[in-house]
Amino acid sequence: MKNLIRIMKQTAKDNRKKIVIGEGWDERCLKAADYVLREGYADLVLLGDEKQIMKEAEEFKVDITAAEIINPKTSEMREKLAKDLYELRKAKGMTEEKALKLLDDVNYFGCMLVHTGYVDGMAGSAICSTAELMRPALQIIKTKPDAKLVSEVLISEDRKNNRILMFSDCSLNIDPDAEQLAHIAVNAADLAKSFNFEPKVALLSFSTKGSGGDADIIKKSREAAKLAQEMRPSYVIDAEYQGDAATNPHAAKRKCKDAKIMGDANVLVFPNLTAGNITLHLLSQLSDMKIDLSALVGIRKPVMILGRSTPLETVINLIIMAAFEANTSK
Numbered sequence: 001m002k003n004l005i006r007i008m009k010q011t012a013k014d015n016r017k018k019i020v021i022g023e024g025w026d027e028r029c030l031k032a033a034d035y036v037l038r039e040g041y042a043d044l045v046l047l048g049d050e051k052q053i054m055k056e057a058e059e060f061k062v063d064i065t066a067a068e069i070i071n072p073k074t075s076e077m078r079e080k081l082a083k084d085l086y087e088l089r090k091a092k093g094m095t096e097e098k099a100l101k102l103l104d105d106v107n108y109f110g111c112m113l114v115h116t117g118y119v120d121g122m123a124g125s126a127i128c129s130t131a132e133l134m135r136p137a138l139q140i141i142k143t144k145p146d147a148k149l150v151s152e153v154l155i156s157e158d159r160k161n162n163r164i165l166m167f168s169d170c171s172l173n174i175d176p177d178a179e180q181l182a183h184i185a186v187n188a189a190d191l192a193k194s195f196n197f198e199p200k201v202a203l204l205s206f207s208t209k210g211s212g213g214d215a216d217i218i219k220k221s222r223e224a225a226k227l228a229q230e231m232r233p234s235y236v237i238d239a240e241y242q243g244d245a246a247t248n249p250h251a252a253k254r255k256c257k258d259a260k261i262m263g264d265a266n267v268l269v270f271p272n273l274t275a276g277n278i279t280l281h282l283l284s285q286l287s288d289m290k291i292d293l294s295a296l297v298g299i300r301k302p303v304m305i306l307g308r309s310t311p312l313e314t315v316i317n318l319i320i321m322a323a324f325e326a327n328t329s330k
């Protein structure tokens, strides 16, 4: 993980990008902004009421003088952004009045700054829910032309076994069908590949290689693995595995001898958001595993979900990751 973060920091520093932070008055955002600006990893725009941001900055003893502060409710950019938002979404029922009202919201305002190229990426939802940032991000920034959907990938260091594991999707796609699940698997595998891992993608289930029968949700994972493998023949993508068979070689020997994945998966794909999100929160509460990074894959420009209980160190790394992705994503 240290290597990965070192590469991100170097890239971000070498070619500085501008990142907007949605809730600029949040304590972790202010502390992270101080660090990122001081180290020169990105230029920053903080959204919110200037007086409130400066007051909080003083209280937390952070220096954010190098940041640009924009209040979405009073900014002179509002009129122009509202017009752009109206043009972008008029076919979906957007009106100019509605667009202007939506721009009061830091998430809509921030996504419009990304869309218009005023900034290169966004980090938000430190206070609001994931959905409140994701909705405008998907509506405004949208899916990359070569991707079928946007999904989230969590990256965690399994310190006990000295390896990096990627999990998807724990945040966004509620109930994907087989084709959508295949794209979630491919998005995650491509991200692993971009970090120089050879993707070994296990589609998870309550069943290992038929042990649970042929329930629809098992068949969905099998179908998704088949489709994803066709899309990326050079990766290993396979179904269906229980969590232990996918991550523990001893369990795999007992449960699925001679399978393509023998406890050595590095990408774990959940059948739906219920399974993924519950696992993520239980892991972070009950084990010493922590989520080091997360990324939205398939979106046109970087958007980072900071999360309401994410530690400061991770918030910093996510802002740097936004700057890194703004440099590297095509």
Ligand SMILES: CC(C)(COP(=O)(O)OP(=O)(O)OC[C@H]1O[C@@H](n2cnc3c(N)ncnc32)[C@H](O)[C@@H]1OP(=O)(O)O)[C@@H](O)C(=O)NCCC(=O)NCCS
Residues within 6 Å of the ligand: 092, 130, 131, 132, 134, 135, 138, 139, 142, 143, 148, 149, 150, 151, 170, 171, 172, 173, 174, 277
């Ligand atoms: C993200 C989310 C808010 C979007 O749902 P929604 O607001 O009901 O919106 P819709 O399904 O109408 O989609 C809104 C837009 O996003 C697009 N979209 C939705 N999901 C998408 C995806 N996975 N990839 C790309 N685009 C997507 C839709 O096509 C639509 O675009 P359009 O308006 O231009 O046609 C919803 O999927 C959600 O709530 N996910 C779970 C978030 C969550 O609570 N996570 C757990 C906590 S971390």
